[in-house]
Every structure is written in structure tokens, then in C-alpha cells.
Amino acid sequence: MSSQYSELDDKQIAFIAAQHLFFVGTAAESGRVNLSPKGRDSLKVLGPNKLLWLNLTGSGNETAAHLQRVNRMTVMFCSYDKQPLILRLYGTAKTIHPRDAQWQDMIGQFPETTGARQIYEMEIEMVQTSCGFAVPHMDFISERDTLKNWATKQGPTGIEAYWKKKNQTSLDGFETGVIQ
Secondary structure: OOEEEOOOOHHHHHHHHOOOOEEEEEEOOOOOEEEEEEOOOOEEEEEOOEEEEEEEOOOOOHHHHHHHHOOEEEEEEEOOOOOOOEEEEEEEEEEEOOOOHHHHHHHOOOOOOOOEEEEEEEEEEEEEEEOOOOOOOOOOOOOOOHHHHHHHHHHHHHHHHHHHHHOOEOOOOOEOOOOO
16 A cells, blocks of 8 residues: 655655655664654655755754754645645655854745754655645644744744753753854
């Protein structure tokens, strides 16, 4: 019931663009595996083997810590409407911080967002589809504005202070590289 491909096709790219939710999985060589839900307008497919996603400030920073040690990443999308489908993207990723030269070229791909912490550039090595027959039907109601409102209230200075306090190490004590 599953199929593998070497790259995304136009139908899969359109499916990704229609999703309101995706999941990102990473792991270092030891310690905990991280699986994180992501939303908002924070993912862009740049081609059949490349995507960007904008990581917003949050309570942890596991993805950044893991990618500093092992640069593998899995991104998963699920269909919650009429046609069942699970789409997984396997590959490697690199972290781009606001201090990096590439940041200015890439941040324009996304709506202006207070609290943008990193951009991840993923090279897709394999695409896998599977049935999704057991994924429930659910309706999208709206985006949550809670994080956006919190980040706006903090402002750039407050966001950086939060990074220093909460985002410098992973649950397993690995450095995230958020502050240099």
C-alpha cells in the first residue's frame, strides 16, 4: 500500500500546499527522538527535491540541536479530508539562523513573522506515500494566533532573551546554536 519516489511530483506538491498541519521528526545519534507538529504558512516547496520551513520560537529547540549532530529529517503530511493519504519526505537538512548570510535570501519566502528562529532547508532524498486509511476525517477551523500574539508582545529583545533562557540546549543537553 506504500510507494516510494525519488522526488515530489506536481500532485504531491499541490497536496503539501493545501495542508494546514505537518509533522517534523529528527533524532541525534543518542537521546530522545523529536516529533513536532507545525502549522501556519511556514513551509515552502522549492522544487521536486527541496523545501524550506520556517521554525518559530517555541518552548524547545530540539530540531536545531539534532541537526547539529545528525542532519537527517523526516517531514510527514496527512490528509484529513475526503481522499486518504500519508506523505512522508525523507532527507537531510541544514539550519539557517537570522545571523547567517542566507537568511535574508530565504526569509522573504514567508510572511513576516515576529519570533522566526531558524529556517530549515531540506534536501529530499525519498518521497513515500501510504494509504492513510486509518487517519480520521477532521475539519480545519482556523490557525491559532496564540504564538503570534505572544511573539509580538515580546518583541525582538524579549524573543532573544527567551532564546537565551529556554532554547540553547535540547532535552538531552545538546547545544542548539540559536545564540552565538
